[in-house]
Amino acid sequence: MNSSISKYFSEMFKAIASLWAGMRITGKYFVSPGEIVTQQYPENRATLKMEERFKGEIIMPHDENNLHACTGCGICEMNCPNGSIEIITNRVPNAEGKPERVIDKHIYHLSMCTFCGLCVKTCPSDALAFGQEFEHAVFDRSHLTKVLNQPGSLLRKEAKK
Amino acid sequence: MSEEIIKDVIIGENEEYIINMGPQHPSTHGVLRFEVCLQGETVKYLIPHIGYIHRGIEKMCEAITYPQIIHLTDRMDYLSAHINNEAVCLCVENALQIEVPERVKYIRTILAELNRIASHQLWWSAFGMDLGALTTFFYGLRDREKILDIFEESFGSRLLHSFIMPGGLMHDVHPNFQKRIKEFIAYFRKKLPEYDQLLTGNIIFQNRSKGIGLMSRETAIAYGVTGPSGRGSGWSCDIRKIAPYSAYDKVQFNEMLETEGDTFARYKVRMREMWESMNILEQLVDNIPEGDYTAKMKPIIKLPVGEYFQRVETARGELAVYIVSDGNKTPYRIKFRTPNFSNLFVMNKITSGYKIADLVAVSGSLDLVIPDIDR
Amino acid sequence: MSSNLYDFSTLTSSIHEWLSGFMSAGWVVFTELVLIGLLFLLFFALLGLFLVYLERKVCAIMQNRVGPNRVGKWGLLQTIADLIKLLIKELIPIRKSDKFLFNLAPFIVIIASLMAMAALPFAKGLQAIDFNIGVFYIMAVSSLGVVGILLAGWASNSKYSIIGAMRSGAQIVSYELSVGLSLMAIVIFSGSMQLSTIIESQANGWWIFKGHIPAFIAFVVFLVASTAEINRGPFDLAEAESELTAGFHTEYSGIKFAFFFLAEYINMFIVAALAATIFLGGWMPFHIGSWEGFNHIMDFVPPIVWFFLKTFFIIYIIMWFKWTFPRLRIDQLLTLEWKYLLPISLVNIVFIAFLVLMGWHF
Structure with a gap:
């Protein structure tokens, strides 16, 4: 008790x-x-710095002369598990007069991309990279289909060696 | 009108009062549906209905190459994405008889343990919330964020980082990697006791979890309940101990076992695993050998004809990968034995006879990830 | 005496005299009733909105978050924006629901909490009606709300709702006892059920201080039991969002949902105000024994400020409960009441009666 x-x-x-x-x-x-750990997101847009390896989207870096490194070999297209890359190539005669493959359009479907990184990893000429843009919201799905090579851009020659 | 309501709502002793928990319900953590038969508040039986997020990952894998499979395994158990990736990579490497560099093994183990801590943190957050302690969710996620930041710095993504590939890693880890892991361990060693004060010691929590959802060792083995849930019933089923892979044979760690088999035992196993994972990390983080981050691989991976099997310990239990190859660059058949699928179906056995509130507690303590069940 | 400085009865009686100057007595009463009703409705709405904001801010800071911070300065207008959203939302009709009861339930809940507010003394002379059974009235009226909850659960034609409503019924029936007994402790001390008398009896010290340990026990029991009675904190079984999605108001939308939501917060205010009145001296300022200078300074703080300070202190404690503890299970809830709170408050009340009988209190 x-x-x-x-x-x-x-x-x-x-x-x-x-x-x-x-x-x-x-x-x-x-x-x-x-x-308090909350980030004040839209306000800190100016100071918000993503990590340098951040996988935001696939980009094709162009230098100041509007040159890129893509030869249009199609390895990224082949390695993409989701079919989010389409490459349209043209045959253009080069200086010696032989026809040479150049890209017409490197089409990237952001809406289908899963950011596995295989295209960037397997590209033999390091033509692709990850960009740090992450604000991908758009009003129309068609805006998510992007052409990565800038208009009028050419293949960087020294990259071929 | 009111007769219909009376018929609908008032039930006799022997009639069944069935409620559907899910597919959209706060406590199922995803699109899972429990058909629960109640008598008053007591659960008579429960039928899980799955398939709401079935994507056919196994079938999709038959059409894509081995490196491409990795990014699909992320989407099964997204909370231990890295460990899923590792399972497939190990299986492919075994089939090709490739010895990966020591550095890769160490880094993979570190990532797996980080991933385990992150997963258990999220589980702790969600488990507290299932029981009505809403603040746990924010504390758990606050600390998980530190791990995700380490991931983001090294791999560029926070949750689904297809960072490893057959033969090694995508690229080397970030130079800050070791420093930030040490910072995290120092930080989390201070925060983890707070978890105990807030929830573990709490009398309401203990009453809610002790003696609830009893699962005997025999039941655990019979249903194949692996991982912390199985170890809470005293079943020694840690693959890291039974069949060490990567660098697990080089570290000293204990398998966490509790014998009570109730919700609180499963809770304790996970809490202690977080401490133990930090011990493993401390042993590895300073000793990462220098070297290549990947073995020499052919550009197109073709497995020799045959059947290959590999199992790993994810944060929720045993994940097994079974590949049948016909010599092509795509698998002929791939089968994932996912832990949550087995863990889910013990629910009926261990919840019948308890209250509906206990059902939520038990399903929280099994730590179900629905995409892993449906695949 | 400086406490007469802030006596509201001069204001109210002058209004009464002014109205009597050009109206018959009946019309004066009617006008006053309308005036008081409007004042209370306005206060009710503003208070409910502010409490929702306060709760969100308090829990956010506890959880290392910022909380509402978009609409207005520090998000102060957030709840008003939410209210506007709720007002323009569709009221979803439920098939096979009992339409009349379904629509009636939110009003019962909100009327019950509005009625309880009438007897609360906000400051000296600032009390809509000063019953001689004020404590009893508030208890009786505030437990009317459960009828609304039961009706809501019943009429919704939803299985989750009825489980929530049944839980709520069991809960209120049990916890009403402890609430009553713990209030009774102070009623014995002060010898009156009239709220103004109870407050006057605390002029020389609040009951929680001069009532020794029994008064403190009664205070703790009241806090726990009343938290349970208003379906909050660790006792929110009627809602139990992780088990029953939203419990008794699962099927409600728009402004009808807002009524339930506001009523919950107003009930919290009523309970806190009652605790402040009964145990913490209501609008009485804080005095320490013979520190004349200190007491004099305290007297200059208006009584209404004292009242709200104490009330919001209790509200903060109730919020603190909610954002720390896991939810109880229904059987544990009843165990807590019948095995712990009820016996303790019964023994406590006998002990207090003995104390008062022997005259062993200040």
């Missing part, structure tokens, strides 16, 4: 102590607003 009464009360006080331990944690965070 006596032990059961003491058990009743000791259990109750232990329970209250355990509840108080939890309340101390939330209370501690309540009085330390410095711990």
Whole structure:
């Protein structure tokens, strides 16, 4: 009898102590607003810096002379698991008069891309890279289909060696 | 009108009061449906209905090459994406008899353990929320963010990082990798005791979880309940111990076992696994050997004709990959034995007779990831 | 006495005299009723919105978040924007629901909490009606709300709703006892059920201080039991969003949902105000024994400020409960009441009666 009464009360006080331990944690965070981790996203757009390896989208880097490194070999198209890359090539005669393959359009379907990185990894001439743009919301799905090579851009010759 | 309502709502003793929990329900963590038969508040039986997020990953894998399969395995158990990737890579490497560099093994193990901690953090958050302690969700995600930042720095993506490929890694880890892991361990060692104070010690939580959803060792083995859920029933089923892969044979760690088999035991296993994962990380992070980040691989991977099998320990249990190859660059058949599929179907056995609130607690303690069930 | 400085009864009686100057007595009563009703409705709406905002802000800071911060300065207008959204949302009709009861339920809930507010003394003389059974009235009226919850669950023709409503019924029936007994403790101390008398009796010290340990126990029991009675915090079984999606108001949308939502917060305010009135001296300023200078400074803070300070302190504690603890299960909820709170408050009340009988209190 006596032990059961003491058990009743000791259990109750232990329970209250355990509840108080939890309340101390939330209370501690309540009085330390410095711990707030929320990013103020649209406001911090100017300072928001993505990691350099961030996989935002596939881009084809062009240099200042509007030259890129894509030879149009089609390895990225072949390696893409989702068919999000389409390459349209032309045959254009080069300086020696022989027909040479150049890309007409390197089409990238962002809507189908799963960012596995195989195209960037397998590209033999390092023509593709990941861009850091992540605000991809658009009003029309057709805006997600992009042509990666800029109009009038040419193949960088020294990249061929 | 009111007669219909009476017929609908008032039920006799022997009639069944069936409610559908899901496909959209806060406690099923995804598109899973439980057909729950109740008597008052007590669960009589429960039928899980799956397939709401079936994408046919196994079938899709038959049409794509081995490196391409990796990014689909991310989408099964997205919370231990890296470990899923590793399973396929290990299987392909075994088939080709490739020895990957030591550096790759170490980095893979570190990533797997980081992923395990991140997964358990999310589980802890969601489990607390299932039981009504809403604040746990934010504390867990706050700390998980630190791991995701490490991932983002090295692989460029936070959740589904197809970072490893057959033969090694996509590219080398970021120079800050080791430093940031050490920072994280120091940070999380301070935060993890708070988890205990907030939830583990809480009397309401203990009453809600102790003695609920009892699963005996025999039941766990019979249903193939692996991972922390199986170890909570005293079944030693840690693949990292039984069949060490990557660098697990080089580290000292304990398999976490609890014998009670209730919800609280499964909870304790996961909490202790977070500590143990940090121990593993500490052993590995300073000893990453220098070297290549990938073995020499042919550009097109073709497995020799035959059957290949590999199992790994994900955050939720045993993931097994079974590949049948006919010598082509695509598998003839690939089969994933996913942990959640087996873990789910023990629900009926261990929840019948408990209250509907306990059903939520038990399903939280099994830590189900629905896309992993449906594949 | 400087506490007469902020006596609202001079204001109210002057309004009464001004109205009596050009109206018959009956019209004066009618006009006053309308005036008070309008004032309370306005106060009710603003308070509900502010409490929703407060809760979101408090829980956000506890969870290392910022909380609402888009609409207005610090997000102060967020709840008003939410209200506008709820007002223009569609009221989804439920097939096979009992239309009349379904539409009636939100009003019952909100009327019950509005009625309870009438007896709350906000400051000296600022009380709509000063019953001689004020405590009893508030208890009786505030538990009317459960009728609305039961009706909502019943009429929704939803299985989740009826489970939530049944839970709520069981919960209120049990916890009403503890609430009553813990209030009774102070009623014994002060010897009156009239709220103004209870407050006057605390002029020389709040009951939580001069009532020794029994008053403190009664205070804790009241806090726990009343949190349960308003379906909040760890006792929100009637809603139990992770089990029953939204419990009794699963099928409600638009402004009818807003009524339930507002009523929950107003009930929280009523409970907190009652706790502040009964245990923490209502609008009485904080005095320490014989520190005349200190007491004098405290007297200059208007009573209405004291009242709201104490009330919001209790509200904060109730919010703190909610955002820390996991939810109880229905059987544990009843165990807590019948095995712990009820016996403790029964013993407590006997002990208090003994104390008062022997005259062992201040």
